[in-house]
Amino acid sequence: MSEITTARAKEIENEQMYTRHVRIDRMFIVLLVVQYIAGIIGALVVSPYAWQGKERVLHMHVWVAILGGAGIIILPILMAIVRPGSLMTRHVIAASQMLSSAMLIHLTGGRIETHFHVFGSLAFLAFYLDWPVIITATVVVAADHFLRGIYWPESVYGVSNPEWWRFLEHAGWVVFEDIFLILSCVIGRREIAASAMRQAEVETLTEQEQLKSAALEMALAEMQATA
Amino acid sequence: MKTRRWIITGALVFASTVWAGTVVAAYQAIRRFESTPGTAAIAPKTWPARSRVQRAGGAWTLVMLVHPHCSCSRASIKELEAIIDKAPRSVRTHVLVYRPTDFPAGWEKTDVYTAATRLRRTSVLIDENGREAKLFGGFTSGQTFLYDGDGRLRFEGGITLLRGHEGLNSGRADVIRIASTRDGKGAHPVFGCAISTEPARGEKR
Numbered sequence: 091m092s093e094i095t096t097a098r099a100k101e102i103e104n105e106q107m108y109t110r111h112v113r114i115d116r117m118f119i120v121l122l123v124v125q126y127i128a129g130i131i132g133a134l135v136v137s138p139y140a141w142q143g144k145e146r147v148l149h150m151h152v153w154v155a156i157l158g159g160a161g162i163i164i165l166p167i168l169m170a171i172v173r174p175g176s177l178m179t180r181h182v183i184a185a186s187q188m189l190s191s192a193m194l195i196h197l198t199g200g201r202i203e204t205h206f207h208v209f210g211s212l213a214f215l216a217f218y219l220d221w222p223v224i225i226t227a228t229v230v231v232a233a234d235h236f237l238r239g240i241y242w243p244e245s246v247y248g249v250s251n252p253e254w255w256r257f258l259e260h261a262g263w264v265v266f267e268d269i270f271l272i273l274s275c276v277i278g279r280r281e282i283a284a285s286a287m288r289q290a291e292v293e294t295l296t297e298q299e300q301l302k303s304a305a306l307e308m309a310l311a312e313m314q315a316t317a
Numbered sequence: 318m319k320t321r322r323w324i325i326t327g328a329l330v331f332a333s334t335v336w337a338g339t340v341v342a343a344y345q346a347i348r349r350f351e352s353t354p355g356t357a358a359i360a361p362k363t364w365p366a367r368s369r370v371q372r373a374g375g376a377w378t379l380v381m382l383v384h385p386h387c388s389c390s391r392a393s394i395k396e397l398e399a400i401i402d403k404a405p406r407s408v409r410t411h412v413l414v415y416r417p418t419d420f421p422a423g424w425e426k427t428d429v430y431t432a433a434t435r436l437r438r439t440s441v442l443i444d445e446n447g448r449e450a451k452l453f454g455g456f457t458s459g460q461t462f463l464y465d466g467d468g469r470l471r472f473e474g475g476i477t478l479l480r481g482h483e484g485l486n487s488g489r490a491d492v493i494r495i496a497s498t499r500d501g502k503g504a505h506p507v508f509g510c511a512i513s514t515e516p517a518r519g520e521k522r
Contacts, residue, residue: 162336172328200482241348
């Protein structure tokens with residue numbers, strides 16, 4: 091394999107990955123906005139008001155959904171617009187997506203079912219075919235559990251004095267999914283690299299054939315001219 | 318071109334600050350809201366004689382006060398359901414649903430009310446203007462009292478871990494243990510909306 095073909099293959103692979111990253115950044119803009127709106131609607135439906143006898147005030151969850159949700163999505167959306175396809179954008183999106191999960195879990199009163207959002211989000215992040223992004227998301231989940239386990243254990247484990255290693259049990263299930271997602275990212279990346287190599291080879295062969303044809307036509311033209 | 322770069326960098330720095338600040342502020346706000354208990358009850362040590370709630374002689378009785386529009390009380394009702402499943406069948410349960418009389422009829426018919434009516438071996442009573450809540454000395458939705466067969470108070474407090482959070486907690490566990498062993502006393506913080514404790518007509522505060 092010539093160096094030119096290898097370099098061209100790398101170029102094609104990078105182009106394809108960049109296009110994919112930009113497309114998925116855009117997908118996450120939509121997802122983050124949809125989640126934001128869903129969080130507000132959910133808060134308004136589930137717990138619109140806090141009551142004091144006959145008096146009612148807007149529930150804290152509604153404020154958190156509106157202000158907290160906006161704060162969480164502002165950076166990833168801005169980065170996806172001004173720095174699409176960049177490494178930092180992907181990692182900020184991963185962290186924000188996990189923070190959105192944590193917020194949704196809180197807004198639903200810690201429902202077990204809402205925890206599935208974490209696993210769904212990891213699967214979406216795997217679309218990037220960039221396994222460090224999944225690691226970033228996992229670190230955010232583990233850090234959230236670890237810190238809350240220290241400062242507010244009731245909110246995450248349901249008991250006030252959990253064992254120090256308890257967060258590892260929760261993070262372990264995320265790691266379980268990560269193994270398969272990271273594997274799929276690596277395989278997907280190899281397939282794209284192989285496809286880019288095939289395209290580069292075809293391009294090289296086509297170029298060589300075109301050169302041969304041009305040389306042949308030139309030789310024929312010279313023969314006709316001399317005859 | 319240089320100006321545009323500065324604007325973008327400035328916007329990103331601003332967004333990063335907002336992003337980090339939001340995470341910390343939202344965490345603190347939720348934590349403060351969910352882990353701050355409501356006003357604890359000042360419950361009489363024996364069954365309030367003037368209560369309209371019928372206490373079967375010799376039977377242990379569980380009483381819960383709820384505000385029908387308190388979303389956090391859904392979790393209290395869920396926990397009450399768990400207690401009813403685990404506690405002895407002889408325990409009688411009453412859910413007292415707050416309703417101000419100057420509000421339109423049906424105001425109290427919320428999902429919390431409906432969930433309460435679906436509980437087994439439970440009677441749901443409307444507590445007009447919080448008269449019964451006052452007699453039982455409760456101020457917060459989700460406040461639960463367990464009285465023994467002689468009408469003595471054995472447990473007072475909430476049966477959720479945090480505001481609106483379902484799941485195993487010492488309040489729920491205490492009620493089940495005391496009702497099952499017929500021994501001991503217990504108390505737990507209560508999490509929920511405030512129930513009006515305005516004096517009912519003809520009642521002294």
